[in-house]
Amino acid sequence: MITTEQITIINQILAPFSPEYVGVFGSYARGEQKGNSDLDLLVRFGKRLNLFDLVGLEQELTEQLGIKVDLVTENALSPLIKEFVMADIKKIA
DSSP states (O other): OOOOOHHHHHHHGGGOOEEEEEEEEEEHHHTOOOTOOOOOOOOESSSOOOOOHHHHHHHHHHHHHTSSSEEEEGGGOOHHHHHHHHOOOOOOO
């Protein structure tokens, strides 16, 4: 499970970009993470971010949390996996 401390760090890093929604999915949402698990985040921003911003956010989250973070925007979410993502997503902001 994602911790309160991790949620705080995520929210602090994303806050300057005014996210409208932040959710965790995958192993961390289900409480099944292992030592090598990455943290999957689904985000929706009020404004469009460029690729450099998204990559920078992903890198900063990875560094600050000490675990690999995969940052996915709603628009980039593949329709093939959307159903599975939405089934176990947990809103954190």
